[in-house]
Amino acid sequence: MTTTTTTTTTETTNVRPKDASSLASTSSAIKRSLFAQSRSISDIITNTKNTNRTKSSSSSSRNISNNNNSGNNSIINGNRNSKDGKRVLMSRSGRVITFTTTSRRRIHNSADNQQQQQQQNGDKLNQDETLDVSEQARNMAMAARAEARKLQALSHTVRRDILYAISTALLQHQDELLAANAIDIEAAENENIATVLKKRLKLTTDKLTTLANGITQIADKQDPLGVVKSKRELTDGLELSLITVPIGVLMIIFESRPDSMPQISALALASGNGLLLKGGKEAKCTNAAIHKVIGDAIEAGSGGLIKRDIIALVTSRGQVKDMLSLDDVIDLVIPRGSNALVSFIKSNTKIPVLGHADGVCHIYVDSSATAEQASNLAVDAKTDYPSACNAMETLLLHKDTIQNGVAAQTLMSLRASGVKCLGGPNAMSLGLADSPAKEMKCEYGDLTCMVEVVETMDEAIDWIHRNGSGHTESIICDGDSSVGEEFLRKVDAACVFQNASTRFADGFRFGLGAEVGISTTRIHARGPVGVEGLLTTKWQLRSKNGTSHYVGEFSGEEPKKIYTHKELI
8 A cells, every 4th residue: 555644524523614715717816826825835836837837627615514513623713803804813822823814824023024034045945056955855854853842842732732723724725725736636637647646636625624623633632742651760869761752853755645744744743843745746736835834824823933944845856865865864754655655765765764665455254244244344445545555455255255145245345336356366266256366465546456265264364464565454254253353363464453444544533633654664653653653762860859879889899879770650
């Protein structure tokens, strides 16, 4: 599977809806709207190739529903002041944030001058033809680290207010974001980009609503920083603590998937990390628009204490390989894209990589499963979002399901849903498929799956270990059968489910708020990676009661002090 953050329309009570106005019906209107935003969006669209400047199709008005859930918002609208054209927002902490009612969001006092200075610096950086992508990325990474260290020193309330501001901004600026996305979508159509990438490229009001909900969910969680993992007394008056801290600067390289930027940004901010983003050219207008909205929200939500530099978007045309050499300023790389991209990154950097290259997920239908169970789960796992990394790619059927009709009903349901079923060797010999699968391990990424028949559950598990990618595996069985627990125990994968769709392998659905990706590595983090996966630890040693300690006191024939090593937590 490609590293993908799935999105789903989910009811929630954390985000205030906002009525959306109609999108512009022509590309010229779209571009006028985007140019009015800021230099970030304007510069990108100005440099867009002529082929991207064709007329875009009319878009219907988009509205956000959930009106009955507005009471739980963490940032609430104040009254409009028609005299000065401003909207006042109040954060939970009581900080007043002012936005103009035009598309551009401003922060109070000196922040405007600060933003103008950043614009001048940014323009100079982009105009310097001698600056290659690795130099640009190095400067951005260093700036992101500086801002991240400032953020770590501030209270959890500040980080929360930033996240609430981003959540609100995504909905307030949805028209601009969708307009920018429409330009990218049209360009993708003209350039014949792969169907899978085009599906991941598309941004919708539903996706923005889910993103906003997830970011609010992240903000509502307890502070992940400074959590004491353990505390130990080394000797009387000397205590050792292990606490959680940010990793440092993360670099996310992603293809298409503009909706991943708000999720990744929110998780990085919540965990106090700096962020360097390198998106694919197919989403450059959307990425620029989202980055602008997030940057404004960071400065507004923090009251100008944190600059937008904490999250940098690399727009240079240089090669990804150049950025992978920056192991002295980047602490972790998280690739989100195709198998080829992830494999290339793993092979060309000294920076630790978190992610996976494949998403070959299986569903095993046990002999105890019912036809309804198997049909519903298999169809959901394959068709809910076929290009997602957690979509089912292989259906394994116990041989008894051939006799009891479960196999026939399940395959019928899949085909009725538009799924093409290719056969493994046993399935072909039994006439369950018309066309053979060319590979036993394949991530199709569309409405195609492979079907194979196995003798036992152990044979199914062996098949999964041999042909799977360690991502997500699921068993369909009778709820009272012991085979379910046996499957959960024996299968070696990041996520293992019983009677649940593989599509549940997702940070939002797991209650993490969002995810930076799904990891199949065995070190540090595995499965959907939320805030906890972006943390490391540090040791703190404290002398108590005004005393000092040195190692020489513990040595010799008659040591002055002895180690107690008493566990306190």
